[in-house]
Amino acid sequence: MVRIQSTLANRGKGVSGAPKRKKQKDSKILWFMAAPAITLYSFLYLYPALSNLLYATQRWDGVTKPEFVGLKNFIHLLTDDDLFIKILGNNIRFTILVVILQTGFALLFGTFLLKNSKINIFLRTVYFFPTILSSVSVGLIWTFLYDPNYGFINATLKAIGLDRFALNWLGDSKYSLYAVAVTQIWFHTGQMVVIYVAGLQQIPAELYEAAQVDGATRWQQFKNVTWPMALPTTAVVVAYTTIQTFRAFDLIYAMTQGGPLNSSDLLVTSVYNTAFVGYKFGYAAAQTVFLVLLVMLVTWLQRRALRTNDGVKR
Amino acid sequence: MIYKIFKNTMLTIFAAAVIVPSSIVVLGSFKSDVEIYTKPLALPQHWNLNNFRTLIATGNVWVPFKNSVFVSVFSVLLTIIMASLVAYAIARSITVTGKVLFALFSLGLAIPGQVNIIPIFTLFTKLHLNNSLYGLILVNIALTLPISVFIISAFFKDLPKELFEVASIDGANHWRVYRSIAMPLARPAIGATSIFLFVICWNDLLYPLMLINELDKKTLPLTLIDFRGEFATSYSMLFTAIMFASIPMVLMYVFAQRSFIAGLTAGAVKG
Incomplete structure (x- = not known):
């Protein structure tokens, strides 16, 4: 003092x-x-977050008096709930797929659209467009595209003679999760392209000039200049995309509501269903606590991985 | 050469992937269902607003539209005022105050807002704030305060300190410096943050879904979800409803593109 x-x-x-x-x-x-x-x-953020911890130790249907059960919810969640394990697996697959593809596409398009020429600015604006739509609108648009009978995708496939690839995208438990993942990538790649463009434009042009003088190919330039210099941006994009995929609710709810057979259920949809369909409030709260810990762990691991790399390359 | 072909192919494919579905929706809102199924990309046979008329006559969309405008405008306005005051306090603090405030709101960035659905639901049921647009506004403010404080205080930090100090020496108190120096200077950041918040509030589904079930309190995303059941097989009505719900965002995007992109990317980078 x-x-x-x-x-x-x-x-x-x-x-x-x-x-x-x-x-x-x-x-x-x-x-x-x-x-x-x-x-x-x-009152509306910190206090709820704390009381959530309390709920997680209770068995409660939202109506009758809550009963204290200690860590039983967590133990049940991790050892005795096949559905939750399945959903956790779904979410991890969803996250890995979206993070890798979305970041990859964003970096690719970011390097393509680096210069501020008229056509590039126009394309960035087009790519960014889906970001401004609501998840519900995007979900409904893609529900039409994926429609097995009338949908645009299957109509196109049939028109070019690829009938056997005209699948029931959202209605088949084999494909639904991936179909939603494609929509998610369509939805947010443009936003990440803009972030990459901003990051890549910070790379000094001399580095590329020097690489060209040394006779580096395009691929070598990318590998030795763009990639290491863009790592901080990549860290941001990867972290944001990861959190986005663990928070995903609206899109799933609008497209599949987690079905069929929970094949596209993710953590937040599961929390919602457990609480507001199954009336297991304590159990749902335990799932959210698990979600927070998982997100923290994953982002910490990513940050470590991308930072050490960054240090070594520099 | 190969690089150029690859580059142009990829760029064209993704541009088409965005433009084709968007065109299907826009054109589809002028078509009949049969026309949508058979020729989704063709121009409509008759350009008329029949679908919009039917939507407004039978779909009951004006009330949710008004609700969405009300909730979004007041959520954004109040969040911006509260967050900029905190950001100002953080920027001007010369003691630990700023650090404490910053740490307090950073906590909120570590906890995703979605995890609070159960306590918020029980709390709001107790306070009779469910089925209330004011309740929705309060939730929106609480959820978006951390990120807003983060973005705006980052902007204030970049301003030269002398600007504030000169005004203080001239005898202006903090309220005046906030109103007549900090806020006017921060206009671009405030604009971008407002758009970012507006998009979040306008599009949110989870909290309205959980808190609102009375018909006259529903917001647009909830109404759209209801339409999916109601017009399960009528894509023409669905597309018209999507157009109706998206028009404000699209207009804002066309006229304030730069702030839009700045706002939505700042939200990502800072978050």
């Missing part, structure tokens, strides 16, 4: 020569300015 006050006084003198008392009063006004946000945020 003493140290804080003395630095405070010093700073006060250094900056404007204002006396110590005035600065302290100012500090109070700052708290006052932040008060509305702090109040709302505490």
